Amino acid sequence: MRSWIVTSCLLFGIACKNDPKVPPSGNLAQDKLPAPVQELFNKLDKYPDSIRLRMQLVDALDSLGAYRLALGQMDSLIRNDSLNYGFWYRKAMLQENSRDTNGALRSYRYAIRIYPSPDAILAAANLLAEKKDSTALLLCQQVADLKMGREYTAHCHFITGIYLARTGNQAKAIMAFDNCIRNDLNYMEAYMEKGFLYFDAQKINEALEVFRTVTTIKNTYADGYYWMAKCEEKLKRPAEAIDNYKKSLVLDPKLTEASDALKRLGAS
Numbered sequence: 001m002r003s004w005i006v007t008s009c010l011l012f013g014i015a016c017k018n019d020p021k022v023p024p025s026g027n028l029a030q031d032k033l034p035a036p037v038q039e040l041f042n043k044l045d046k047y048p049d050s051i052r053l054r055m056q057l058v059d060a061l062d063s064l065g066a067y068r069l070a071l072g073q074m075d076s077l078i079r080n081d082s083l084n085y086g087f088w089y090r091k092a093m094l095q096e097n098s099r100d101t102n103g104a105l106r107s108y109r110y111a112i113r114i115y116p117s118p119d120a121i122l123a124a125a126n127l128l129a130e131k132k133d134s135t136a137l138l139l140c141q142q143v144a145d146l147k148m149g150r151e152y153t154a155h156c157h158f159i160t161g162i163y164l165a166r167t168g169n170q171a172k173a174i175m176a177f178d179n180c181i182r183n184d185l186n187y188m189e190a191y192m193e194k195g196f197l198y199f200d201a202q203k204i205n206e207a208l209e210v211f212r213t214v215t216t217i218k219n220t221y222a223d224g225y226y227w228m229a230k231c232e233e234k235l236k237r238p239a240e241a242i243d244n245y246k247k248s249l250v251l252d253p254k255l256t257e258a259s260d261a262l263k264r265l266g267a268s
Contacts, residue, residue, distance in 0.1 A: 088114065211231060230261075232244060
């Protein structure tokens, strides 16, 4: 519930699988894959030089959490074209999804050497921020200096906030998240990280207001209701907590933490 890592997936609209509730099935065997995916393997046997088919297969394997197989396909592409920025970038995202942070950083670095795109730079910066590496701040400043617009400015502030939060500088982290929100009022993760900081500091009323704002802006955001409920539990408001735990479960039935909370409160 607290793994709010901004990866390139989150930043640039690619499906992300870093959810700690769903362990990756990285060693999934090929013969255990769904028939449509096995059919892609068969097509690739007939047309081994088809980059389009191989990338379709990578995407399908990624969606299943079959990271070992997906990375094998990317390595095949890279062996044939080691200076292709897109291949290294995609490999890095796969490694991130499989929680191989060091591998992802290596691949992002290769991608950046080929083409220093803001997307790859920010993705690497985010991982470094989570590792409490101050290089993240330098990379964010590098992207900010490009003045590419409010969206990228928001990302830079967010990643700066992540670094500050992880290194214990709560006040400056909140300022960074506020700067992010000023550039993008719908940046849900910035609100959530700000709320977490208040919650951890036992400023429960402040945290509740932040999470309530999240659900006001996006009333389908399950984690917003979950964290509202956690705040209400802390404030000894069991009826409100139960209501919001139930709302979070309706929106995300896999939220086992909400189910456990309802059992604890006698409302399962």
